[in-house]
Structure formats: structure tokens, C-alpha cells
Amino acid sequence: MQFDATLLNRLFRYGFAFTMQREAALDLVQQACEKALKQPPDDKRKLEAYLKVIVRRLYLDGWRQQQQYPLELFTETEVVDDEASIEQLMVDQQQLSRLMPMLSPQQRELIYLWAVEGWTIDEIAEQLGEPRGTLLARLRRVREQLSRLPEESYGVSR
Known part of the structure; x- marks a missing residue:
């Protein structure tokens, strides 16, 4: 191999x-x-x-x-089914390095697979073995978190 x-x-x-x-x-x-x-x-x-x-x-x-890595909660259960509005969040790949440290490991994994690898929510759900709605909820939380920050600090266009 x-x-x-x-x-x-x-x-x-x-x-x-x-x-x-x-x-x-x-x-x-x-x-x-x-x-x-x-x-x-x-x-x-x-x-x-x-x-x-x-x-x-x-x-x-x-x-x-x-405890090698920073202690961050790795569980989220809120279910959301609003992919259309979430898909409009476009991450500028040049600014991704500034965005990633603000997120939890789960959110970083999701953003990496979605924004960098270009996977759909359904593909990510299948890969991770997690419900689609849970992943949509994570994306929504990221979007809400980003909306509270000054636009120039995270490089995201909406």
C-alpha cells in the first residue's frame, strides 16, 4: 500500500x-x-x-x-433542516486560517470538509455517521458566531 x-x-x-x-x-x-x-x-x-x-x-x-489536545466539548444534538440558507455562507479560503481557531474541533472538521473539500452535507453525514440535521445545526452555529464578529476579522462573505 x-x-x-x-x-x-x-x-x-x-x-x-x-x-x-x-x-x-x-x-x-x-x-x-x-x-x-x-x-x-x-x-x-x-x-x-x-x-x-x-x-x-x-x-x-x-x-x-x-488530554493531549485542548479540552473542547465534542457533542451537539440540536437538529436543524435549513440547508438552503446555510449553503449561502461562503468561506473565503484565503481567510480560512483566521476562522478556524475560533471554532470547536467538531466545527473545524465540518467546515474543513464542507468549505475546503467541497463535500455536501449529505456526504459529510455519511462519512461521519452523524445525522444530517446535527451537521446543519453546527453550520448554523458557525454562521451565528460569525455574524457577531466584525466582518474584516473573519473574511466571510454572505
């Missing part, structure tokens, strides 16, 4: 969306690759999805067991 540079870069950005720390993100990617080499996915075509699940679980395990 080989990990090409494009895949590793995508995994690094995914890990960085959780940790917001370069070295910690690199560690997550390395650990994920090691685990994938020891226990390869059943379907080689789904390697990236498999590795992202590992990165996510490693982050959560590190947070729970060793």
Missing part, C-alpha cells in the same frame, strides 16, 4: 483542522498511516475515507485518554 503526497497533504489538513497544531497534525497522520499498514482497509478504493476515520478516532482518543 502506498500513500501519495496528495493523500498525505489532505490527511494533514484534516488533522490540522482538529488540532490547529502542525506537529500534532503530523503525528496524527503518521499514526493513521501506521495503523492502515497494520490493518489495511477491505476496499483499497476507500483508503482516504478509512484514513480519515483513523485520524478522527486518534484525535478523540488523544483528547479523552491523554
